[in-house]
Amino acid sequence: MKDVQELKSIASQVRRDIIRQVAAVNSGHPGGSLGCADFFTVMYFNIMEHDNSFNMEGHNEDMFFLSNGHISPVWYSVLARSGYFPVEELKTFRLLNSRLQGHPATHEGLPGIRVASGSLGQGVSVAIGAAVSKKLNKDAKLVYVLTGDGELQEGQVWEALMYAAHNKVDNLIAVVDWNGQQIDGPNDDVITLGDMEGKWRSFGWDVLHMDGHDYDDLIKTINKAKENAGKGKPQVILMKTAMGKGVDFMEGTHHWHGKAPNAEQTQIALNQLDETLGDY
Amino acid sequence: MLDRFEIKDKKATRDGFGKAMSELGQKNDQVIAMCADLTGSLKLNNFQKEHPERFIQAGISEANMIGMAAGLATTGKIPFATTFANFATGRVYDQIRQSVAYSHKNVKICASHAGLTLGEDGATHQILEDIGMMKMLPGMTVINPCDYNQVISATHAIAEMNGPAYLRFGRPSWPVFMPEEGFEIGKAIMMQAGSDVSIFATGHLVYHAMEAVKILKSQHSINAELINIHTIKPLDNDAILNSATKTGAVVTAEEHQRNGGLGDSVAQVLAQFHPTPQEYVAVNDSFGESGKPAQLLDKYGLGIQNIVEAAIKVIERSTK
Numbered sequence: 001m002k003d004v005q006e007l008k009s010i011a012s013q014v015r016r017d018i019i020r021q022v023a024a025v026n027s028g029h030p031g032g033s034l035g036c037a038d039f040f041t042v043m044y045f046n047i048m049e050h051d052n053s054f055n056m057e058g059h060n061e062d063m064f065f066l067s068n069g070h071i072s073p074v075w076y077s078v079l080a081r082s083g084y085f086p087v088e089e090l091k092t093f094r095l096l097n098s099r100l101q102g103h104p105a106t107h108e109g110l111p112g113i114r115v116a117s118g119s120l121g122q123g124v125s126v127a128i129g130a131a132v133s134k135k136l137n138k139d140a141k142l143v144y145v146l147t148g149d150g151e152l153q154e155g156q157v158w159e160a161l162m163y164a165a166h167n168k169v170d171n172l173i174a175v176v177d178w179n180g181q182q183i184d185g186p187n188d189d190v191i192t193l194g195d196m197e198g199k200w201r202s203f204g205w206d207v208l209h210m211d212g213h214d215y216d217d218l219i220k221t222i223n224k225a226k227e228n229a230g231k232g233k234p235q236v237i238l239m240k241t242a243m244g245k246g247v248d249f250m251e252g253t254h255h256w257h258g259k260a261p262n263a264e265q266t267q268i269a270l271n272q273l274d275e276t277l278g279d280y
Numbered sequence: 281m282l283d284r285f286e287i288k289d290k291k292a293t294r295d296g297f298g299k300a301m302s303e304l305g306q307k308n309d310q311v312i313a314m315c316a317d318l319t320g321s322l323k324l325n326n327f328q329k330e331h332p333e334r335f336i337q338a339g340i341s342e343a344n345m346i347g348m349a350a351g352l353a354t355t356g357k358i359p360f361a362t363t364f365a366n367f368a369t370g371r372v373y374d375q376i377r378q379s380v381a382y383s384h385k386n387v388k389i390c391a392s393h394a395g396l397t398l399g400e401d402g403a404t405h406q407i408l409e410d411i412g413m414m415k416m417l418p419g420m421t422v423i424n425p426c427d428y429n430q431v432i433s434a435t436h437a438i439a440e441m442n443g444p445a446y447l448r449f450g451r452p453s454w455p456v457f458m459p460e461e462g463f464e465i466g467k468a469i470m471m472q473a474g475s476d477v478s479i480f481a482t483g484h485l486v487y488h489a490m491e492a493v494k495i496l497k498s499q500h501s502i503n504a505e506l507i508n509i510h511t512i513k514p515l516d517n518d519a520i521l522n523s524a525t526k527t528g529a530v531v532t533a534e535e536h537q538r539n540g541g542l543g544d545s546v547a548q549v550l551a552q553f554h555p556t557p558q559e560y561v562a563v564n565d566s567f568g569e570s571g572k573p574a575q576l577l578d579k580y581g582l583g584i585q586n587i588v589e590a591a592i593k594v595i596e597r598s599t600k
Contacts, residue, residue, distance in 0.1 A: 125344045129351020159341035
């Protein structure tokens with residue numbers, strides 16, 4: 001379990017990996033990836049009990065599902081940096097014959113990925129299935145799922161929320177990447193999410209809040225959710241993040257949702273991020 | 281040969297599904313039954329009673345049901361996600377495509393009330409495109425059994441295989457004539473050997489084809505070969521090519537659209553390996569409507585007589 005200083009150091013490298021992956025192929029989604037770099041780092045290097053030798057069925061370990069699959073660069077970086085596959089393989093992101101598909105997939109056998117995602121709104125349902133299975137197996141480990149905020153416009157998510165509350169799926173912790181942005185602009189301009197907390201509460205979930213860039217808050221809040229697990233209610237953590245966090249010209253705008261920086265921009269971005277673990 | 285398939289009884293294919301699920305529940309504790317508010321219609325009441333902890337009531341939320349099935353399968357369970365065929369396929373195509381098929385999850389999608397024979401509920405529920413949608417998905421096994429017994433065999437068979445499968449059956453009471461044994465996924469069943477025309481039938485229309493074979497023989501002195509194609513994918517190419525090579529004329533019969541159905545699959549094999557004249561007994565680019573099953577099958581050209589006429593017509597173009 002890494003301490004906050006170590007986590008911050010890893011996250012800086014993860015952000016470099018994100019920029020370098022998308023810049024190399026001039027495609028991919030840097031904005032949401034950068035915004036979740038701190039969260040992913042905390043999950044894989046501090047919170048979750050997981051086995052990087054990777055077993056698809058995930059028995060007796062915590063399981064993580066990513067619903068907003070387009071932020072694959074951050075997941076790939078963190079999986080590689082925590083030993084699921086060689087860091088060098090990040091070079092193959094989005095290339096032909098790669099295991100690192102544009103959106104996460106199981107099809108090529110990339111360790112760490114348990115279901116494909118990309119078409120939005122499906123991850124919470126899948127995570128519920130895994131959580132129900134853990135209960136049947138008397139497996140006390142937890143299931144985590146990250147979903148985007150714009151993604152909550154998909155109706156399937158609300159089907160899933162109803163199911164989880166009705167059936168007391170209390171070994172499941174959902175986290176919302178609440179950056180307030182989606183492809184066409186701010187959520188509030190596209191389709192507002194309105195009273196986010198009220199919506200989840202009225203669907204029967206317990207709601208926690210955290211700052212997705214404050215390490216003490218991340219660790220404290222997720223651990224609090226862990227302690228609350230098994231008490232009869234599914235939980236969501238509404239995580240405030242800034243899209244593009246860590247690179248000044250990318251921060252807080254939807255402009256970099258799905259656009260890669262050019263060579264000059266890439267250099268400016270990398271100059272803002274320390275190479276702490278060595279670039280691949 | 282056809283007399284081996286004596287009609288013993290009439291039972292709904294979905295009743296066979298319920299019986300097999302009950303048996304599977306006892307046999308394999310990894311089996312999970314899921315339903316979207318149609319437990320009685322899918323005949324899962326016994327499973328629910330016998331294994332309440334392994335029965336999942338998804339409510340009227342089919343998309344969530346398919347997603348949960350993918351999650352259950354990820355952890356090694358064998359989920360049977362069930363509802364009416366319309367809601368099990370078209371409504372949740374993207375969920376099946378991404379979370380199940382592309383992710384190669386061991387999910388069994390089991391669908392009742394397929395086709396016209398659900399009757400009075402009308403076209404909103406009478407899906408005639410489901411075989412096409414499901415067979416297009418890479419890696420998906422597609423099975424359309426013909427009677428109560430064959431549904432039982434098929435349900436057990438898909439539990440044994442690893443990978444996603446679509447099992448399609450129906451609502452009405454229907455003649456029972458198949459043995460429970462001798463079912464193998466992807467292996468067509470020769471029901472009547474013949475020399476003049478090959479009839480490839482699937483689902484409820486296997487019964488119509490049996491009756492048509494008798495009429496062709498008694499009234500027209502035509503020796504028709506009848507092959508029961510319960511598995512649309514993977515298709516038994518050898519059985520189709522052996523028969524078509526012998527007879528030089530083909531009829532396909534199914535309770536589905538021509539586009540995307542068994543007929544399309546058969547035509548694809550024939551066009552590539554042994555071009556053969558073919559007639560289709562299938563719904564021709566149309567929605568259904570309310571009515572009694574027999575009336576609907578008749579109106580939309582899926583009756584016994586339609587198969588007889590198709591056989592006579594295609595024999596005129598026989599390559600033999």
